[in-house]
Amino acid sequence: MAASRRTWAWPYLLFLILFVVLPLVLILFYAFTNGEGQFTLYNFVRFFHTTEAVNTLIYSLAIALITTIICLLLGYPAAFIMANADFKTPQVMALLFILPMWINFLLRTVATVELFNMFGLPLGEGALIFGMCYDYLPFMIYPIYNTLQKMDKSLIEAAEDLGADKREVFTKVILPLSVSGIYSGIVMVFMPTVSTFAIAELLTHNKITLFGSLIQRSFGEGGIAMWNYGAALSLIMLVIIALTSFFDNGEKDDSQKGGLI
Amino acid sequence: MIIEVNHVSKQFEDGKYALSDVSLSIEKGEFVTILGPSGCGKTTLLRCIAGFQVVSSGDILLNGEDVSQMPPHKRPVNTVFQKYALFPHLNVFDNIAFGLKLKGFDKATINLKVKAALKTVGLTDYEERDVDSLSGGQQQRVAIARAIVNQPEVLLLDEPLAALDLKMRKDMQLELKEMHKKLGITFIYVTHDQEEALTLSDRVVVMSEGKIQQIGTPTDVYNEPQNCFVADFIGESNILSGTMIRDKRVRFCDQEFDCVDEGFGEDVPVDVVIRPEDIYIWATDKSVQPSLSEYDPDDRVPKGKFTKWYGVVESSIFKGVHYEMIVKTENGYEFMVQDYHEFLPGTEVGMLVKPEDIQIMRKEHYIYNYFEGEVQKNGKVRFIDADWDVLPESIEGMNPGDKVKVKVAFRAIDLQDHEEEGTLSGDVHFILFKGNHYHLTIRTDEGHDLYVNTNDVWDDGDRVGIVIRPEDILIDKL
Numbered sequence: 001m002a003a004s005r006r007t008w009a010w011p012y013l014l015f016l017i018l019f020v021v022l023p024l025v026l027i028l029f030y031a032f033t034n035g036e037g038q039f040t041l042y043n044f045v046r047f048f049h050t051t052e053a054v055n056t057l058i059y060s061l062a063i064a065l066i067t068t069i070i071c072l073l074l075g076y077p078a079a080f081i082m083a084n085a086d087f088k089t090p091q092v093m094a095l096l097f098i099l100p101m102w103i104n105f106l107l108r109t110v111a112t113v114e115l116f117n118m119f120g121l122p123l124g125e126g127a128l129i130f131g132m133c134y135d136y137l138p139f140m141i142y143p144i145y146n147t148l149q150k151m152d153k154s155l156i157e158a159a160e161d162l163g164a165d166k167r168e169v170f171t172k173v174i175l176p177l178s179v180s181g182i183y184s185g186i187v188m189v190f191m192p193t194v195s196t197f198a199i200a201e202l203l204t205h206n207k208i209t210l211f212g213s214l215i216q217r218s219f220g221e222g223g224i225a226m227w228n229y230g231a232a233l234s235l236i237m238l239v240i241i242a243l244t245s246f247f248d249n250g251e252k253d254d255s256q257k258g259g260l261i
Numbered sequence: 262m263i264i265e266v267n268h269v270s271k272q273f274e275d276g277k278y279a280l281s282d283v284s285l286s287i288e289k290g291e292f293v294t295i296l297g298p299s300g301c302g303k304t305t306l307l308r309c310i311a312g313f314q315v316v317s318s319g320d321i322l323l324n325g326e327d328v329s330q331m332p333p334h335k336r337p338v339n340t341v342f343q344k345y346a347l348f349p350h351l352n353v354f355d356n357i358a359f360g361l362k363l364k365g366f367d368k369a370t371i372n373l374k375v376k377a378a379l380k381t382v383g384l385t386d387y388e389e390r391d392v393d394s395l396s397g398g399q400q401q402r403v404a405i406a407r408a409i410v411n412q413p414e415v416l417l418l419d420e421p422l423a424a425l426d427l428k429m430r431k432d433m434q435l436e437l438k439e440m441h442k443k444l445g446i447t448f449i450y451v452t453h454d455q456e457e458a459l460t461l462s463d464r465v466v467v468m469s470e471g472k473i474q475q476i477g478t479p480t481d482v483y484n485e486p487q488n489c490f491v492a493d494f495i496g497e498s499n500i501l502s503g504t505m506i507r508d509k510r511v512r513f514c515d516q517e518f519d520c521v522d523e524g525f526g527e528d529v530p531v532d533v534v535i536r537p538e539d540i541y542i543w544a545t546d547k548s549v550q551p552s553l554s555e556y557d558p559d560d561r562v563p564k565g566k567f568t569k570w571y572g573v574v575e576s577s578i579f580k581g582v583h584y585e586m587i588v589k590t591e592n593g594y595e596f597m598v599q600d601y602h603e604f605l606p607g608t609e610v611g612m613l614v615k616p617e618d619i620q621i622m623r624k625e626h627y628i629y630n631y632f633e634g635e636v637q638k639n640g641k642v643r644f645i646d647a648d649w650d651v652l653p654e655s656i657e658g659m660n661p662g663d664k665v666k667v668k669v670a671f672r673a674i675d676l677q678d679h680e681e682e683g684t685l686s687g688d689v690h691f692i693l694f695k696g697n698h699y700h701l702t703i704r705t706d707e708g709h710d711l712y713v714n715t716n717d718v719w720d721d722g723d724r725v726g727i728v729i730r731p732e733d734i735l736i737d738k739l
Contacts, residue, residue, distance in 0.1 A: 157313055158346035160333040162360035162411065172359075176350045 027238075030231030043232035053214060057236070060211035064193035067132040068140075071189045072182065074133070075140030079181075082141075083148035094145075097138045105135055109202045116203075127203040132193055139192075140185035147181030148174070191241050211237065263289040263447055264310065264415060269319035271305055271471075279305040281471040282319070287449065289414075292441050294450040294458040297468035298494070303451045304419055306468070310449065311340050311417050324414070338415040339408035343423055345400045347392040353379075353403055354388035360411040378410035381440060398429045405440070415447045422457070434460055455495045459483060467491050484536075485620055489693055489700075492534045492622065497585075499540075499596050501696035502624075503533040511621060514594045514696065518568045518614070522621040532622045532695075537585065537599040539618035545571065546609035567613050572596065574608045588612065594696040626712050630674075634667040634736070636660065642667065642736065645709040647685040649729060655736040666737040671700070671714035673733035676725040683726020687711065689719045703727065 034040045047053055082093050100108060112131050116123055151174070159173045197212025215237065218230030264287040271280040280302045287293050295303040308314040310321060312333030320329045328336055339360070348356050357378055361371045379385050382402035392400060401421055408416055418437075422430045438461055441448050452458055458465050459479040467474040467482060467490075475487045486492035492500055503513030508523035513533045525531055541562045544550060572590040584603045588596045588610055596612065604610055634644035638661040641648040659665070680686040690710070691702035699718070703711045703725060711727065719725070 152344075152346065154342055154344060154346040155348060157333070158340070158342060158348070159359070160313075161311060161338075161340045162407070163334045163363040165332075165334050168363060173348060 027231045027234050030228050031235045034228060043228045044236075046229060047232055047236065053233075056209055056214055057211050059208075060194060061240075063128065063132070063210065064190050066129060067136060067193045068186055068189045070129065070133050071137050071140040072186065075137055075185060076144055076178075076182070078137075079141045079144035079148055082145050083151075097141060100134075101138055106198065106202075108135065109199050113202055123207075124204050125208060128200055128208060131199050131203045132196065135199065136189045136193060139188040143184035143188065144178060144181040147178045147184075151177050187244055190244055194240060194244075195237055263287055263324060264449070265322040265325075266306070266310070267320050267322070269306070269309060269316045269321065271302075271309060271314060272317045278471050280309070280316075283468075283471070283473055284319075285466060285473065285476065287415075287447060290445055290447055292438075292448040292450065292461060292463045293466060294452060294462040294464075295466045295468060296452060296455055296458040296494075297474075298453055300470075301468040302471040303453075303468050305471075307340075307417050307419055307449065307451045310415075311338055312336050337413055338417055339411050339413040340417040340419065341401075341404050341408050341421045343420045345404040347400055347403055347407070349392060351392070352388070353384070353390045353392060353395075356392060356403055357407045357410050359407065364411075374410050375406075378406040381409065381443070382406045383436070397425050398433065401425065401433065405437075409440070409444060409446075413446065415449060418448065418450045420452050421450075423452075430457075437461065459495075467494065469494070486534060486622065488622055488625060489532060490691075492532075492620070493693060497537050497597055497599075499535045499537065499696060500693060501533045501535075501594065503531050503621075505529045505531045505621060509616070511619065514570055514590060515592050516568055516570055518619060519566075519616040520619040520621060521617050522619075525621060525623070530624050530627050532624050534620040534622060535596075535614055535618060537597040538583070539614055540596065540598045541613040542586070542588070542598050542600050542604060542610050544604060544608050545611050550605045550608045562613055563615060567615065569611050569613050571609070571611050574604045574606050574610055576606055577603055579603070592697070595694075596696065626671075628670055629735075630669045630671065630712055632667040632669070632709075633739070634665045636663045636665060642734065645685065645705060645711070646707040649684060649734055650731045651734045651736060652731050655734070659738070664739040666739055668735040668737070669711075669729055669733055671712050673729060674703075674711060674713040675728040675730075676701075676703070676713060676715065676717065676719070677728055678725070680724055680726035683728050685727040687725055687727055689721055689723045689725060692719065692721060 031043055032039055032041070034042055078093075078097075085093070109131055112127070112134065113123065116127050121127070155173055155177070156169055159169045164172060195212050197210045197216060200208050200210040201213065211233070215230055215233045218226040218233065264285075266283055266285040269280055269283045270278060272278050283302070283306060295306060297303045305314060309316050312328070312331060312335075316329055320327050322328065323336065323338070348359065351359070354375055357375045358371050361374060366374070375388070376385070379387060382405050384399060384402050384406065387395075387399070387403075392403065395403065401424075404421070421437075422433050425433060434457060437448075441461075450458075450461060459482075462479055464476060465479055465482045466476045469490050475482055475491045477485070482491060483495055486495065486498075489500060492498045501513045503511050505511050505522075505525040505528070506517065507527050508525075509520055511518050511520045511522075511531065511533060543562055570590060572588040572594075575587045575589050575595070577584055577586045580599075583599045583601050586598045586600070586604055588598055590596070598612065632644040634642045636656055636659050637643050637648055639648070640651075640653065640656070642651050642656065642665065643649070644667045656665075677683050685705055687703040687705040689701055690704040693700040693702075695714075698714050698716050701713045701715065701719060703713055705711065705727070
């Protein structure tokens with residue numbers, strides 16, 4: 001049986017090699033070489049010397065951080081309410097949160113632009129943060145909701161029995177036990193928001209540039225010469241994302257990951 | 262007394278009463294067990310005392326103070342939960358210290374108290390352990406330590422040993438009893454295991470369907486059950502229909518016996534309870550079991566003017582401690598008898614029971630079911646939410662809409678396997694073997710109870726169709 005299972009794995013292995021391993025190798029190759037294929041660290045040096053590029057990176061990180069924090073502040077209460085409601089309410093609420101996600105995010109972003117225009121609100125940084133939070137809020141809510149829902153309700157009774165009032169029950173039992181959901185949510189919001197750029201272009205009329213745009217541009221214009229630079233930028237981004245994925249506090253497998261657009 | 266439960270009722274949204282007019286008082290330092298089958302309301306009662314449920318009516322007093330509206334965190338009680346409910350994000354020490362920290366004790370005091378609690382439950386040096394690394398029994402002890410470290414006035418235990426294996430359960434039972442003696446606090450214990458209840462308690466509260474059936478010491482409840490439910494639920498019993506001839510004289514199985522109960526009156530129908538272990542048994546015909554020729558009944562069977570009755574052994578099961586035998590008498594009664602000797606099927610035996618071992622109970626229902634009915638336009642009578650055909654002469658002179666009294670004998674109700682064959686459907690709710698017949702309680706879908714006497718063997722929960730012949734429906738004007 002094991003032998004035939006392994007043979008069935010070949011197509012997936014092939015897929016992994018072609019579309020994951022190979023591209024990574026290519027990026028590594030381009031990042032560490034110049035136009036002639038010689039090993040060099042020039043691409044990285046160039047990045048760190050271009051203040052504009054470095055600022056963009058820092059700015060992107062800041063935006064991602066702000067978005068994550070806002071999503072956390074909005075998402076936790078939402079997840080809490082959903083987890084504590086009875087029967088139909090969580091399902092209805094869940095549906096209301098999922099529905100927008102079924103619609104392509106570019107469409108939603110364009111619609112947000114129109115909405116802002118309709119209300120006469122200026123596009124720009126505010127619109128950017130609004131759009132990002134709107135897009136990624138469900139990713140914060142679900143892991144937290146999941147963790148809260150799976151929590152043993154008798155723990156709350158035990159805490160009350162031992163003398164905890166409602167506030168103490170929350171801070172001493174519910175909050176600590178939902179931490180794994182919070183970490184999950186943070187990671188699932190922060191990672192994509194670091195690399196996003198299309199939303200920024202739409203919601204700020206191209207006035208604000210995010211790091212993702214930098215990468216895009218180096219592969220769009222400038223010909224092959226910029227590919228090396230772009231690859232280096234991509235690698236930097238990859239490292240940042242890889243680092244954040246370790247920020248999961250060593251949680252167990254039953255948390256939700258993935259679902260990145 | 263430390264706890265008073267006064268006429269407490271608890272109704273849930275679906276209209277069902279989990280508790281019906283429950284009243285109970287518990288003395289300081291007592292070990293009281295609330296005993297009953299699943300769904301009888303025992304856990305609901307405990308949760309009402311703890312504060313996790315609010316009573317629908319009635320009140321609960323703790324040391325004279327009405328706590329009915331008090332939230333759980335303010336009550337001076339602590340609970341040991343059935344599934345332990347230990348905090349997974351805290352180690353053993355922090356779990357136990359949880360309540361103490363909330364009360365604001367300083368570190369040194371907390372340390373002392375936690376260590377003392379761990380010692381009491383036999384888990385010294387386990388402070389640093391993670392709770393998920395502990396076995397079931399150890400987790401249970403941590404749960405107990407976490408509760409008692411707060412020195413509550415009352416400790417509530419919700420089937421705490423249910424998740425443990427038999428040996429562990431028995432060990433923990435003894436430890437709990439020791440703890441109770443040592444700590445001196447009031448224990449209120451909930452369980453469905455009657456052996457556990459009899460072992461641990463000072464008093465037992467037997468519950469069924471939201472009502473208290475009997476309160477008494479373990480010996481009271483075992484030796485002197487007050488009704489069929491208690492007699493049937495606790496231990497094995499032989500329950501038969503009988504007649505109280507006069508004080509201290511009862512008739513059952515077509516014979517007269519001396520007994521010790523009085524005050525029932527003369528020629529009053531009663532229920533008789535005899536425990537299998539109280540029946541003395543000997544072989545009258547040893548030819549079937551030659552090995553018994555060595556066994557001289559004169560050694561063990563009490564001498565004196567005791568009524569003896571006779572039968573043939575139908576079956577014999579080895580139960581480890583004793584043999585359990587079913588003996589059938591000539592007039593069709595079956596008795597369960599326990600003895601250290603085995604009497605093989607087919608052996609003719611004699612039986613004897615001492616007067617003090619015969620327990621008499623008032624009959625709760627006798628011969629007839631009583632209902633309120635209404636005459637319908639089509640000549641039928643409506644009772645228990647169904648229309649029944651009746652003999653025309655029984656409603657002669659009555660008009661549609663007239664209210665009537667309906668009487669149907671237990672024996673007159675027929676139960677069908679296929680519910681479509683009956684006028685009404687129901688489930689077999691309670692089965693009581695009365696020696697020579699079964700006394701069943703059938704609960705209809707609308708919630709009415711019908712009592713049926715039958716020789717057919719049914720199972721708990723069987724779906725039945727109910728048939729009553731028109732001539733068996735006896736009608737009286739209201």
